[in-house]
Amino acid sequence: MTAAASLITSHNPADPADVLLEIAAPGAFAAAGTVERARAAQPDWLAGGAAARSAALGAVADTLDAHAAELATLAVREVGKPLTEARAEVARTAAIWRYYAQAPYEPAGAVHETATGPGLLLTRRRPHGVAGLITPWNFPFAIPSWKAAPALAAGNAVVLKPAPEATACAQRLAELVRPALPDGVFTVLPGGATEGGALVSAADVLSFTGSTAVGRAVVCDATARGVPVQAEMGGLNAAIVLPDADIGRAAAHLAAAIAGYAGQKCTATSRVIAVGAALDPLREALCEALRSVPSGDPADPATVCGPLIGRSARDQVGDAWRGLGALVGGTVPERPGWYAAPTLVEKVPAGHRLLREEVFGPLAVLLAADDLDHAVRITNSVPYGLVTSVHTAGLDAALHGLDRLDTGLIRLNAPSTGVDFHLPFGGTKASGHGPREQGRAALEFYTSSRTYTLSPAGAT
Ligand code: NAD
Numbered sequence: 001m002t003a004a005a006s007l008i009t010s011h012n013p014a015d016p017a018d019v020l021l022e023i024a025a026p027g028a029f030a031a032a033g034t035v036e037r038a039r040a041a042q043p044d045w046l047a048g049g050a051a052a053r054s055a056a057l058g059a060v061a062d063t064l065d066a067h068a069a070e071l072a073t074l075a076v077r078e079v080g081k082p083l084t085e086a087r088a089e090v091a092r093t094a095a096i097w098r099y100y101a102q103a104p105y106e107p108a109g110a111v112h113e114t115a116t117g118p119g120l121l122l123t124r125r126r127p128h129g130v131a132g133l134i135t136p137w138n139f140p141f142a143i144p145s146w147k148a149a150p151a152l153a154a155g156n157a158v159v160l161k162p163a164p165e166a167t168a169c170a171q172r173l174a175e176l177v178r179p180a181l182p183d184g185v186f187t188v189l190p191g192g193a194t195e196g197g198a199l200v201s202a203a204d205v206l207s208f209t210g211s212t213a214v215g216r217a218v219v220c221d222a223t224a225r226g227v228p229v230q231a232e233m234g235g236l237n238a239a240i241v242l243p244d245a246d247i248g249r250a251a252a253h254l255a256a257a258i259a260g261y262a263g264q265k266c267t268a269t270s271r272v273i274a275v276g277a278a279l280d281p282l283r284e285a286l287c288e289a290l291r292s293v294p295s296g297d298p299a300d301p302a303t304v305c306g307p308l309i310g311r312s313a314r315d316q317v318g319d320a321w322r323g324l325g326a327l328v329g330g331t332v333p334e335r336p337g338w339y340a341a342p343t344l345v346e347k348v349p350a351g352h353r354l355l356r357e358e359v360f361g362p363l364a365v366l367l368a369a370d371d372l373d374h375a376v377r378i379t380n381s382v383p384y385g386l387v388t389s390v391h392t393a394g395l396d397a398a399l400h401g402l403d404r405l406d407t408g409l410i411r412l413n414a415p416s417t418g419v420d421f422h423l424p425f426g427g428t429k430a431s432g433h434g435p436r437e438q439g440r441a442a443l444e445f446y447t448s449s450r451t452y453t454l455s456p457a458g459a460t
Contacts (some may be wrong), residue, residue, distance in 0.1 A: 006024055006025050007022060007023070007025065008022070008023050008164045008167050008190055008191065008192070010078055010164065010165055010168055011310070012078065012080070013079065013080035013298075013306070013307040013308065013309055013310065013337060013338050014297060014298055014299070014306065014307045014336075014337040016337065017336075020077060020078050020168045021078075023167070023190060025190065025191045025192065025194065025195060026190065026191055026195060027194060027195070028194050028195065028198035029198075030195075031161075031189055031191065031199055031202070032201070032202050034187050034189050035199065035202040035203060036202075037187070038130045038157035038159050038187055039130050039204075040184060041157050041182055041183060041184030041185050042127070042130060042155070042157035042185070044182060045152075045157060045182055045185045046155035048182075050105050051104075053104040054101050054102065054103075054105060054153075055101075056181050057098075057100055057101035057149060057180075058097070058098060060097045060149075060176070060177050060181075061097035061098035061101060063176045064090065064093055064094040064141075065091075065094045067176055068087065069087075071169075071172065071173075072089075073086075074168060074169055075090070075140055075169055076298045077299075078140065078165070078168050079137050079138065079140055079166055079309060080262070080298050080306045081298060081306065082260075082261060082298045082301075082304060082305075082306045083299055083301045084301050084302075084303075085304075086298075089139060092421065093141040096142065096145045096146050096149055096421050099422060100149035100150050100442075101149075103150065103443055104155075106440075108124055108125050108447075109123040109125055109450075110123050114453075117455075118456050119453065119455040119456060120453075120454040121451065121452070121453055122452040122454065123449050123452070124449070124450050124452065125154070125443075125444070125449055125450075126155075126447055126448060126449075126450055127151075127154045127156040127446060127447055128156060128204040128448060129156060129204035129205070130157050130158075130159060130202075130203050130205075131147070131156040131157070131159070131204070131446060132159055132161070132199040132200065132206045133160045133161065133206075133207050134161045134199065134200075134206070134207070134210065134218065135160065135161070135163060135166075135170075135209055135210070136163050136166075136209050136211075137163035137165035137166035137309060138264050138309075140162065140163075140169035140170065140173075141173055144162060144173060146421055146425075146437060146438055146442070147160075147207045147437070148160060148177075148186065150438075150442035150443050150445075151207075151446040152181070154446040156204075157185045157186070158187070159187050159189050159199060160174075161188075161189045161190075161199050162188065164190070164192050165310070170188045170190070171188055173188070174186065174188040196214075196218075197221070200218055200221045201221070201225070204227060205446060206218065206222045206227055206230075207230050207445070208230070209233075210233065211233060211234055212234045212384075212430045212431070215233040215433065216231070216233075219433050228445065229434055230432075230433065230435050230437065230445055231432065231433040231434060232425070232432050232437060233266075233427070233430060233431050233432060234266060234358040234386075235266045235267060235270075235386035235427065236270055236356075236357070236358050236382045236383075236386075237267060237269050237270060237271070237387045237388060237389075237407070237416045238269070238273055238378065238388050239271070239272050239273065239388070239389040239390075239391065239416055240275065240369075240379065240390045240391065240401065241273065241274050241275065241278045241282050241391045241392075242275045242278060242390075242392035242394070242397055243276050244392055244394050244397075245391040245392050246393065247278065248285055249391075249413075250391035251285035251286045251288070251289040253389070253391070253414065253415040254286055254389075254391075254415070255286065255289035255290050255292075256293075256304065256415050257269035257415035257417045258270070258272075258342060258344075258363070259290060259295070259304060259305040259362040260304050260305065260415075260417060261305070262305050262307060262308050262340065263305075263361045263362040263363065264309060264313075265417050266427075266431075267386060267387045267409070267416050267417045267419070268416065268417060269364055269389065269415070269417075270359065271365050271378070271382075272364050272365070273367045273378050273379065274368055274369065275369045275370075275371060275372060275375050276371065279366075283346070286344060286366070287327050287328045290328045290342040290344055291328055291342075293305050293342045295339070295341065296335075305342055305362050306339075307337045307339050308339070308340060308361060309338070311338055313338065313360060314339070314340055314361075316359065316360075316361070317340045317359060317360075317363060318332055320359040320361070321345055321354075324347075324348060324352075324354075326343050326344065327344045327345065328342070328343065329343030330343050330345070340361055340362060340363075341362070343362060343363035343364075344363070344364055344365075345363065345365055345366070346366040346367075348365050348367075355381075355382065356382060356383070358384065372397055372401050375401070376401050376405060379405055380405065383429055383430040384429055385406050385407045385430070385431045385432070386408060386409065386427035386428075386431035386432070387408070387409035387410070387416045387427070388405045388407045388411070388416065389410075389411045389412075389414060389415060389416040390405075390410065390411070390413075392412075392413070398412055406428055407427065407428060407431075408425075408431065408436075409425070409427070419438070420438075421439070423438065423439045424436035424438060424441040425437045425438040
């Protein structure tokens with residue numbers, strides 16, 4: 001969190017007296033210089049060839065695996081991620097680098113027949129130059145990596161502007177990544193809005209993940225410069241539970257998706273929609289499951305719901321449920337650190353902010369729907385469109401509903417949280433803008449296509 005305009009400070013959310021880092025923000029001028037150094041380094045990185053890029057990304061994956069325990073502990077301390085989840089994030093991060101290490105050998109284009117006469121038509125994908133990456137604090141290793149690895153694999157240089165709250169994680173990531181790469185090809189630019197804005201003004205392609213308000217401003221500024229941009233933003237995700245679902249299993253999935261990492265995931269469930277006769281048994285099972293969520297110290301491997309990232313985040317969660325009469329939770333535990341109890345509320349008045357806005361915390365609203373059509377209408381009624389989970393034993397009902405859900409991700413009999421890095425990832429409406437991230441989609445985003453017409457010399 002930024003303590004003053006020119007200082008970046010990050011605290012341990014479980015023990016705010018534990019300050020991890022306090023450094024001067026570099027400012028806009030230095031940010032522009034960082035982009036210029038990256039631009040100077042990029043042509044040699046591209047010219048070095050596919051084998052060199054592949055080997056470098058593979059070496060990064062090996063280094064991250066070798067430092068997995070240390071990185072997980074750092075994520076626990078800096079962003080309050082529960083240890084078991086932090087370990088999973090670090091393992092996934094190494095796997096992401098390993099997956100994209102194969103990408104430089106993938107076809108970079110296609111060959112086509114000419115419409116008439118001899119010759120060849122070719123397409124070839126080429127990198128943009130410097131990729132500017134602006135990232136949130138909640139996945140301090142995975143999100144920077146699922147942007148940086150495909151950008152580098154495609155031959156771009158990368159400047160990463162992490163969230164201030166996750167600066168120590170980003171700096172450690174850079175220390176581990178840089179030895180595998182030529183100087184200037186991967187740089188972390190610490191800072192906040194000033195440095196982020198400078199990056200938006202200078203990079204050749206921009207990938208943003210964070211809140212919708214900031215993401216939309218980044219999209220406008222990048223578009224005004226004519227620079228390709230993608231933005232993955234907030235969510236207000238629904239879980240639909242049909243009467244034929246295994247209610248106990250659904251409740252366990254929902255509790256994890258509501259309270260895991262204190263609900264601080266763009267894919268967290270914040271609206272639970274019970275269809276018809278599912279309402280009463282689901283209410284009972286979900287209250288029980290939320291009461292049983294292991295909460296507290298993020299360094300304990302059993303913990304599922306740890307602290308919120310900061311005081312204002314914790315206070316905002318408390319404001320959101322005020323006056324609603326929680327079915328379970330609705331309290332702020334008496335202990336050092338920024339905690340809030342896993343919470344379920346019901347009978348929320350129409351138009352309440354919990355039904356319109358993302359609240360990044362361990363709470364959800366229970367809603368009733370008459371039938372599947374009604375549940376789909378409720379799901380689609382919000383400005384966001386990231387992910388929906390559907391819980392049912394019947395494939396017919398699921399398929400009937402899936403077609404009409406206006407979210408970028410749909411998960412059947414699974415928690416709304418969880419991402420497969422080899423498939424496209426992103427949302428609709430206020431949750432996402434531009435091409436998808438991850439998988440092969442990312443390689444396309446970090447390149448542009450050239451069309452070559454090759455005619456034989458002397459051809460008429
Ligand atoms: P945030 O929008 O406050 O910050 C995101 C990044 O933008 C940070 O690096 C920040 O320093 C930078 N930034 C702030 N102002 C800027 C400006 N004017 N110009 C350029 N950069 C600027 O978000 P956060 O609090 O770090 O993260 C939480 C949000 O991220 C939630 O809304 C969550 O849903 C979202 N998120 C989305 C996804 C997804 O893939 N859809 C994934 C994780 C988090």
